[in-house]
Each structure stands twice: as C-alpha cells, then as structure tokens.
Amino acid sequence: MNGEIPRAVVTGRRVAMTLLAFATLITVFAAIWLIAAWITQPIAV
Amino acid sequence: MHPIVFLFLLALLLTFGPYVLSILLCVAVLVAFVVGTIEYATASISGFTPLGEIAHLHMDPPAESAKGPDPAYRSYFAGPILLDYYKVLTTTIGQVWTKVVMSKTKDSGPAQMSLVDRVWRWMKRSAVPRLLSVPAAAAATVGLLIGVVGALGFVGVVSMVFALLLALFALGAVALGAGGQLFELGVLFVRGITVECGVCHTRATRPVYQCPNCGAAHRRLLPGRSGILRRTCRCQQSLPTLLARGKAQLPAYCGECDAQLPIKALRAPTVHIPVIAGPAAGKSVFMQTAVTRLMMLDNGFEFADQTAKAQFEDNLRRGVVDAPDLMVKTVVAPVRAYNVFVGKEGSRARRLLYLYDPAGELPENVESLSDLHFLQFAKGVVFVVDPFALRQVRSTIDRATLGKLRASNTPPHEILERFVEALRERMPSDRSGRFDVPVSVVLTKSDGLLNLSGVAHPYVGLGPSSRSERDLAVRNWISTMGQGDMVSSLDNNFTRVSFFAVSYQDARDVFERRSFDQSVTNDDPAEPLLWLLRKKEQR
Numbered sequence: 001m002n003g004e005i006p007r008a009v010v011t012g013r014r015v016a017m018t019l020l021a022f023a024t025l026i027t028v029f030a031a032i033w034l035i036a037a038w039i040t041q042p043i044a045v
Numbered sequence: 046m047h048p049i050v051f052l053f054l055l056a057l058l059l060t061f062g063p064y065v066l067s068i069l070l071c072v073a074v075l076v077a078f079v080v081g082t083i084e085y086a087t088a089s090i091s092g093f094t095p096l097g098e099i100a101h102l103h104m105d106p107p108a109e110s111a112k113g114p115d116p117a118y119r120s121y122f123a124g125p126i127l128l129d130y131y132k133v134l135t136t137t138i139g140q141v142w143t144k145v146v147m148s149k150t151k152d153s154g155p156a157q158m159s160l161v162d163r164v165w166r167w168m169k170r171s172a173v174p175r176l177l178s179v180p181a182a183a184a185a186t187v188g189l190l191i192g193v194v195g196a197l198g199f200v201g202v203v204s205m206v207f208a209l210l211l212a213l214f215a216l217g218a219v220a221l222g223a224g225g226q227l228f229e230l231g232v233l234f235v236r237g238i239t240v241e242c243g244v245c246h247t248r249a250t251r252p253v254y255q256c257p258n259c260g261a262a263h264r265r266l267l268p269g270r271s272g273i274l275r276r277t278c279r280c281q282q283s284l285p286t287l288l289a290r291g292k293a294q295l296p297a298y299c300g301e302c303d304a305q306l307p308i309k310a311l312r313a314p315t316v317h318i319p320v321i322a323g324p325a326a327g328k329s330v331f332m333q334t335a336v337t338r339l340m341m342l343d344n345g346f347e348f349a350d351q352t353a354k355a356q357f358e359d360n361l362r363r364g365v366v367d368a369p370d371l372m373v374k375t376v377v378a379p380v381r382a383y384n385v386f387v388g389k390e391g392s393r394a395r396r397l398l399y400l401y402d403p404a405g406e407l408p409e410n411v412e413s414l415s416d417l418h419f420l421q422f423a424k425g426v427v428f429v430v431d432p433f434a435l436r437q438v439r440s441t442i443d444r445a446t447l448g449k450l451r452a453s454n455t456p457p458h459e460i461l462e463r464f465v466e467a468l469r470e471r472m473p474s475d476r477s478g479r480f481d482v483p484v485s486v487v488l489t490k491s492d493g494l495l496n497l498s499g500v501a502h503p504y505v506g507l508g509p510s511s512r513s514e515r516d517l518a519v520r521n522w523i524s525t526m527g528q529g530d531m532v533s534s535l536d537n538n539f540t541r542v543s544f545f546a547v548s549y550q551d552a553r554d555v556f557e558r559r560s561f562d563q564s565v566t567n568d569d570p571a572e573p574l575l576w577l578l579r580k581k582e583q584r
Contacts (some may be wrong), residue, residue, distance in 0.1 A: 006277045009102070010095040012121025016129065017093040019214065023207035027199065 073188025081196020222268030243382025322429035323455030345389035425577030485573035519544035
C-alpha cells in the first residue's frame, strides 16, 4: 500500500456520514413523535 | 452544629429539598445527555473523516497471485465501514465515561476530571453544610448517571437505525451489481456475443483484465467484495466491473494462455472466418486487399488487435498493395487470428471479425488441419482459388508467365477435400451432411486473366450485374475450367456458397478494367467478407 487513501474510502466515508446523519434525524424525529404522542394521549377516566 | 441550626436546615431540606434536588437531577441528566451526544457527534465526524486514518480498516490489497484474490482494495462497504463505526462507538463510550463518570488518571496525576468527581470535590470543599451538600451531590451524581445511560441509549438507537440503513444500502448495491451482471449476461446471450482467444482458440469465458496503470492482473473483475460498480486496484486506479461501465476498454487476456484478447471484446458478436487456400494461392494478398477495402468503405472499421494493425501497416510500408510479390510468405506456425471490427461503433451491425490466415501448407495435410481448433467457431469460410493452379488454365500459359504470376502448384479441389474432412471433425453437419456455414469462393489474381489469350475473365461481357449473376458467371467459369466437381462438392458440403472474382489492383478503388475490347469490373475485394456477414442475402 502506498499510504494514500483510496478514493472509494473517501466516497464511502462521505456516504456513511450522510447515512449516520439521516439515522440521527430519524431517531430524533421518532423520539419527538413518541413523546408528543405520549403527552397528548387522552387520559383514561 | 447547634441543634437549632440543625433543625432549621432539616426543615429547609424537607420543605424545599425535593424540588431543588429534582431540578438539580434534571439539570445533571441534561448536562450528561448533551455531553454524550456532543461526544458522539465529534467521534462520528472524526471517525468518518474522508481522509482519516485507514490502518485500522485492514483493507490493504493482497499481493498479485495466479490463483489467489485479485490485487484490489476491499470495498469500504464490505466490512471497513463497520470497523470505522466500531471506532466511533468505542471513542464515544470512552470519552463519555471519562468526562462524566470516572476521571482519567495518569501516573503524574489526574489528566481530566469527570463531572461526577467535580461534584464530589465541590461537596468536600464547599462551605455549605454537609446536610445540604451531600444530598445535592448525590442527586447530581444520579442525574449524571441517568444522563449517561440516556445518551448511550440514544447512541444505541441511532446505531440500530444506521445499521438498518446500511443494510438497505448494501442490499441495494448488491442487487444493483447482481442485476447489472445478470442484465449484461442476458444481453451477451441474446446477441450471441462471446470472445475467443485468437491464439489458443478457446472460448474465453472469464477474461483476465489488466490494470491500465500498473499492469496488475484482475482475474475476477466482477461486482463483488472489492466493489459493486467499480473496484480500486492496488495502485489506486479505479476499474469498472461491468462492460457497460467501460470494462471492455481495459486490456484483456486469455485465462488459458495469457495471450491478449481483442480490444473492446464483448462489445459485438464475433465472426470467425478461416481463409483457406493452398500455398501461393494469393490468400495473404487477398486478406490485405480485403482489409484495405473494408477500411476505405467508411462503414465503420477498426483494428481490434495491435498485432494485426502492425502487420497491416508493415505490408503497406512495403508496398504490398501495389506489388503483391512483396508480400512475405505466411510461415507455417500456430495460427493467430487477425482481429478487426466491421460496422459503425454502437450499431447492431458491428461485428468482431476473427480472420485466420493459416499457411497454405497447413491445409495440405489432414493432420495439420485437424489441429486448427478455430474451425469449431467458424461462422463463414473464405475459400481462395488461384485460377493459375487449375490445370486447364495452366495448359494455356507458358511456364515463364506462370512464374511471373506466382501461380500455386496445389490444385484447389485437393485443398477443399482436406478442409471438408477436417471440418467434419470439428463441426456438426445437418441431415444431408452439409455444414450450415456460408462459403465465399474467391477467384484471386483476376488481373492476370484480363489479357490472357485462350482463357477469358469470368466477367467479360457481363456488364452491370447483380450478385447472383456474378456468382453464376464465376461458377460457370470454374466449371468450364474442369472444376465442375469442385463446385458440386462445395454445393454438397455447404448450405450457402457464393463465388467472387477479385484482384489486388482494386485495393484503393474498384475500377472498370479492359480485357481486350471489353470492359470488366471485378468484385470489391471486401465483398466476399461482407457477403459472409450479410445473412439475409445468403438465403
């Protein structure tokens, strides 16, 4: 190996970072949605 | 402490304590959670830095070997991405633990104090009575621990979603690669596209591709662990894995004998055409003339093999087009295909021609012919007939003229008989015993017949005529010259036969020639090859 970073790794890491950001967004929105659903659920009388 | 003060503090703790401690706990939870998420974000950005360290990915390409894996980097998505993410997680957990829960100590003393330790140090050094400071420190510690657990839980959920997205991405990529490969194989199958080695004459089902940058051999340049659409060679050169992405442009070699395969192979159907003739029948001159004409017809022509191009240019330099006697005699050696593309690039009519020019001596004996493995792939045959090898023609010409014309001494019907015999060993025939292969019978050296008393050119008096009229004229001429049996043999052994009369003089353009007082126009030297490619016309 000549020590250079293969272009495929550079691209792969960019894609991975994008996927991770997307996963974080999904998790945050899912958490907000769950909390909101829990807060606004009708109280059983 | 005075009992009254103690009682006052106790009352204070019992009255406001739950509220204050709850707020303290919530603040601690929030602080720990924020610290945790910030550490996760920092570790992620650092871990997935495009130009970051790759030593921990263990993705160095293996050394080049004859049977081992190809010298290519493992695809980032086939493992290394998980190692990168593992590093992100371990860094996150380590940092959160150090910053929130337990200080990192060095031999020389504490290097970084955790929040929990800071809380308890405050408790120890604070002037606030223990009765108040201890519950406050305990509440903050519990809050920090809950915050850490929450942050790590968040990281865990994000990791699961990330893993899911990654799996979907990988599945999509694998489906794309597999689909692309299947589509490619389907197109090759439907269009009947194959590639054969022009040296060892075997079908190259798995060509070995060479990296154009470092020359490394890639024996399995297909979508796989090294990449779906592209792979990275050990020299960092990106190589396409599918023909549609440019794989056909790479230099390819036969997996059996390491001979170079035609350039841009697998882009057009192959047509193997052996050119059969006896020694000195004008076979090599015909091939040179035919290829020159194919080139000049402006119908899409390209050399698919550097050796063929070099040979052609060498013949041009030596002036073979104008003086065929300058052509070097074909040596008796293992036959190598002469590869050219005919037809415009990208058109469905484009074909990769494998022209075989075996030395005239080879068809003279059956044993040699049976070694000609390429016959199994033959989709057309050019059978060259030297008119001056026919006894009836020879009888009308003096020996000096025959020598000047470099006449062949081998009767063509003998060559045909041996060739048919050899073909029977290699190729199946239909119920009537005929081979389903078109044959162009080429009467060469037609220029020699223009001014010959006693023997007329086959096209004398024919005028503008169709292919069938010309075919009939040459057939009749050959029959008249005592070779009726040979013509019958051709018709009996092959399903489609057409006859042509050509001359080296028509290499640049096909002119009308004079034969005594009559005009004669030979066939275009490229026509016998083009006729073999035009299946519709043969019916």
